[in-house]
Amino acid sequence: xxxxxxxxxxxxxGGCHCGNLHYSLHWPLAEAPTLRACGCDYCTRHxxxxxxxxxxxxxxxxxxxxxxxxxxxxTASADFxxxxxxxxLTLTRCxxxxxxxxxxxxxxxxxLALTQCARINTDFEAEDxxxxxxxRRRNWSPLTVxxx
Ligand SMILES: [Zn+2]
Numbered sequence: 505x506x507x508x509x510x511x512x513x514x515x516x517x518g519g520c521h522c523g524n525l526h527y528s529l530h531w532p533l534a535e536a537p538t539l540r541a542c543g544c545d546y547c548t549r550h551x552x553x554x555x556x557x558x559x560x561x562x563x564x565x566x567x568x569x570x571x572x573x574x575x576x577x578x579t580a581s582a583d584f585x586x587x588x589x590x591x592x593l594t595l596t597r598c599x600x601x602x603x604x605x606x607x608x609x610x611x612x613x614x615x616l617a618l619t620q621c622a623r624i625n626t627d628f629e630a631e632d633x634x635x636x637x638x639x640r641r642r643n644w645s646p647l648t649v650x651x652x
Pocket of ligand 1: 521587588
């Protein structure tokens with residue numbers, strides 16, 4: 505087995521193409537994030553590769569909130585944040601009574617090559633709303649919104 509020296513930053517930065525939405529993903533784990541290709545119509549059309557971890561906090565900064573389109577569909581229980589300026593789907597936000605949680609589209613990473621990350625396919629179409637929210641609470645990252 506070849507040993508490849510991977511560079512996994514403790515803070516993965518990323519954002520949309522024009523920089524209006526930018527975030528830092530504070531990654532406490534030794535292994536690189538796993539990328540989840542969701543098989544739903546919406547994510548397939550975007551080619552989104554989602555990642556999150558319940559111990560990996562995301563800090564999101566939006567320079568111009570008016571230039572962000574929160575898109576909802578299906579159970580309408582999460583906001584898919586698309587930049588109106590550059591059209592990039594950057595992350596998805598779900599609000600619970602106690603907290604915000606998020607999954608980040610790894611295609612928007614600045615400083616981590618996705619070739620280092622394992623990929624899996626996911627399909628959550630069969631979930632009901634309760635199962636969906638329980639899964640997000642378990643797996644999604646805590647989200648903090650910071651001022652620009
Ligand atoms: Zn943008």
